[in-house]
Amino acid sequence: MTSGELAARERVLGRISAALGRERSIASVDQLPADVSDRISRHQRHTLPTIGDDLVGRLITQMEAVLMSVVRLQSRSDVVEAVRFYCASEGIDGPMTVSPALADLDWPAETGVGAASGVELTSVTPCLAAVAETGSVALASHAATPATLNFLPDNHIIVLYENQVVAHVDDALAKMRDLDPLPRALNFVTGPSRTGDIEQTIEIGAHGPRRMHVLLLPGDPPV
Template identity: 40%
Template sequence: MSSDARTHVLTRIRRSLNRGELPDEARAELDRRINEPKPGVVPARATGEHAALVERFVEMAEFAAATVTRVPGMEAVPTAVADWLKGHNLAPKVVAAPDATLDGLEGHGTLEVTRGVAHPADQAAVTPCFAGVAETGTLVLLSGPEHPTSLNFLPDNHIIVVRASQVVGGYEEAWAKLRAQGAVPRTVNMVTGPSRTGDIEQTLQLGAHGPRRLHIVLIDDHRRGTDSGEG
């Protein structure tokens, strides 16, 4: 909607409510609240020392039916991915996000890696994430040229690589972190466990609208005093 069209629509709404233009003070206050949002009430489980938040993230992710493998560094990720695929009788073949944070994924001798968007025949996808939320075990995934959204939903198996240094307490921290980096991407997906739905008898079915398995490879970089990684 153009600026002129927006002004026309808002003017008509104000007239229907018998309201005039907002005073400059009120407009400035609204702009301030938009640009400097204040968090609401944050639950206790979203607070604490970072090491405790990482443990809580793992606990909540597993509670949501995700599985977690912890590794000391990116160099161990290819083996962790290959072992997980083998453990589920899946071919050692993945489609991965063309993101630089996954460089080295091709380092495993038996793992076949292609980069780009997902296709219907792809069985497993590997993506990085922007943040992990300890409060609910949720993973924050951003769209963009290096993060095709199809990888999050099309394959039956989704493997997400997250660094411990990317774990935050609550959603408010994740949004603040996202705003701080500048422009917000077109799509922000928050994923908690594999896709699921319940029928009329509330029988839980996994994989109804997306991956039936969600596996997290957690890089314990916080134990080495680093803060590298995406975001």
């Protein structure tokens, strides 16, 4: 911060404390009042919508409602074939890049591994969680899971394991909280990119993927 900005900080904090009828504000986080730091560390949940016990069933319903397609696979070794089949059936023919986290699979030789460069038509990524409440996939950025794969390609294929399905957004956030370090980005994606900015009529593929496809596997992801 420049000295001007330091002054701005003091001015804003001073105005707030004056507005709240306090003599002065705290200078640093070490002086946080106990009730405030308690409030932050308690992670208290608010009322959550009831969503029933069938998390996977609800997830699939919600995903389909936001135009994501879901197929069930038996094992991780089926992923490459399922991707090939999906692309063939959708008529997608072009460069593909997968997350480094999935690099060990038996991809065709021309498949890219890494972040998106903007030329690929399709990406394949793992995810941190999927949320039954909303039908979202939660994607945490990491060296092995670059975030640009979620946004640049036209088609985004996500590998999801049943045990990654959580009930509420709060559960996915709690999973992120346990990551160390905190990922730079946690992206909840709930269907292909859309816009209603022309006459409030929904059009798909505004900036990000036009298609999203979920490969649902049993059990837990590999560690």
